[in-house]
Amino acid sequence: MLDQLRRLLSDLTGASEHDEFALDDHRVAAAALLVNLVSADGVASESEKIALHDVLKARFALDEHETAELIEAGRRREADAVDLYGFTSVLKRSLDAQGRAGVVEMMWEIVFADGAAHELEDNIVWRAADLLGVSDRERVELKRRIAARAKPLGAAEPA
Template sequence: MLTAIQRFFQRTLADPASHDDELPTLELAAAALLCEVMRADYRVDPAQLEALRELLMTHLHLEAEAVESLMAMAREEVESSVDHYQFVSLIKQDYDYGRRVELVRMMWVLALADGEHHHLEEHRIRQLADLLHVGHSDFILTKLEAQSARV
């Protein structure tokens, strides 16, 4: 997996213009969905940015520089995307159910990183969980896990 990520960054950084029409990578898709949650309340808190960095480093096993590049690309993708279809379909195709549940848990950790429980962030996570075919019971369970971890 690490080799695939390194190849992606080498290709993209070598000639970014030639890859504009390609589908996003799995890592970029996951990061983009997390960014979508982070910006759901129209405010990006520094605590959420730090939480995103930590989640991506832990989840993708990347170095700090690679995470910074991935975060920048993900935020740009989210700003320019019309919908979530390309990201969600890639995740559904490649992640098993357990990994999709883990991604929803990460969304909750990110949403709660600023110390607030905002209804717009919850709504966005609910939408994404539904699109990822994560069951409602797992949606609630991941929410409770993230809330108890914050205490």
């Protein structure tokens, strides 16, 4: 009977029995927020897609398969969303202050993956940080730190 109920709920939510991540998993909320950010400026660059993969894999200690599954779960979650609150509310309930700041840090890593911050991306990070309870001071400090590490587009690799 429980299996039938699970199948019914999976059918209703569009989730597969083989999904590795629950819809209320904070990792899915973070992935959805990052997926939203990747396409914010209208161009999902290859560098942003690679950064999305690498950031999620490293932050959540996932293997390649799990990372691909998480990104797909994030895409589905983001496609159903109408605003950032759906993601940030899960993150705020699930993570402590340091974890929420880590999400903002991941966002900046995505923003600077292509070498520059677009104003729409900056605005999304600002709104998400506010909803996550990350102070303006901490948000700006994280931005400065990640921007300093970011390689501008067209910059040569050190010899």
